[in-house]
Amino acid sequence: MMPKVPTPDDGSRTFIQSLARGMAVLEVLSQCERPLNLTELAEAVGLNKVTVSRFCYTWVRLGYVHRTPDKHYHLAPKVLSLGYGALCRMDIRQVGEPYLQELSRTLGETVNMAVRDGIEILYVDRYVTEPIMKHPLHIGARLPLHCTSMGKAILAFLPAKERNEVLTNLPLHIVTHRTITTLEALQWELDQVRRQGYALNDEELSVGLRSIAVPVLKHGQPVAAVNVAVSTSRYTVxxxxxxxxxxxxxxVRTISDLLAKQVPVRRVHRRSEGE
Structure with a gap:
């Protein structure tokens, strides 16, 4: 399914609508697994082809998008420098990296870390032991809050006012037959998560996948979450x-303590990992 990324407009005189539209084109290309033509891009961002053509031309000239001979567009490698540079400077990733690696080695399971970015989680680190999902995830991948264990772990520990604001704008899309699709059900589960201290994902994101997540707290606020992801064929809940x-x-307790004390952690070299 082709992603839909309508361009936002907050109504402010200082909001640059054209910039938002151009970024929407990049977001669509980042979420799609194949090159798109102008018609597909225009449909995804809700703009006409002429406008989208101008954005694509600009992105191509700047080196962030590549245009194929048959007039399809996909992200160019240069765009990776933007996201990866930011990810590498994130304190949470620097602090957590060696401990996530050790946790994955100890359990022999896939371990992930993500932060909240609006109504999504953003993967900032992961150690993979086996392919579980049909479409492999990567550092920089985004997923919905409501159907992920890390998303629910972060949501549950947000201050009440902030959590309610997020839930108000949270689309509860159906991903699998087990996805939570009502606000009442999600709020009930978040209350459970806050009481028990961890969140579960039982095939709500992908059939065959279960995961358990715990929030990383800094001064009582959830700044990230860590999960362990496993196959349903090997683990019951x-x-x-x-x-x-x-x-x-x-x-997670170790990472949270280090963040609170702002203890510098030496970065360790890690090899690239595939699914």
Whole structure:
């Protein structure tokens, strides 16, 4: 399914609508697994082809988008320098990196870290032990808050006012047959998550995938979340909690303590990991 990224407009005189529209084109290309033509891009961002053509021409000239001989567009490698540079400077990733790696090694399972970006989570680090999802994730990938364990872990520990503001603007899209699709059900689950201290994802994002997540707190505020992702063929929900939660909690507690104390952590070299 082709992503839909309508361009925002907050009504402010200082809001640059043309810039927002140009960025919407990049967002669509970043979420699509194949090159798109102008008709597809125009439909995705809700603009006419002439306007989208001008944005694409500009992005191509700047080196962030590549145009194929048959007039299709996809992101060029240069665009990676923007996101990766920001990710590499994130303190949370620097602090958590060696501990996530150790947790993955100890459990023999995939471990991920994500932060909240609006109504989505953004993956900032991950250690993969086996392919579970049909479409592999990567650092920089974005997923909805409501159907991910890390998203729910972060949401549950937000201050009440901020959480309510996010929920008001949160589209509860159906992803699988187990996705939460009502605000009442999501609020009930977030209350449960806050009481028990961890969140579960039981095939709500992808059939065959279960995960458990704990929020990373800094001065009581959720700045990220860490999860352990497993295959349903090997873990029941009960087994996931029993086998993985203690080590996951200990890892997150260590990261949270280091963030609170602002202890510098030496970065470790890591190899590229594939699905």
């Amino acid at each position: 009960e087994a996931l909690v029993e086998r993985c939660l203690p080590a996951l909690k200990e890892t």
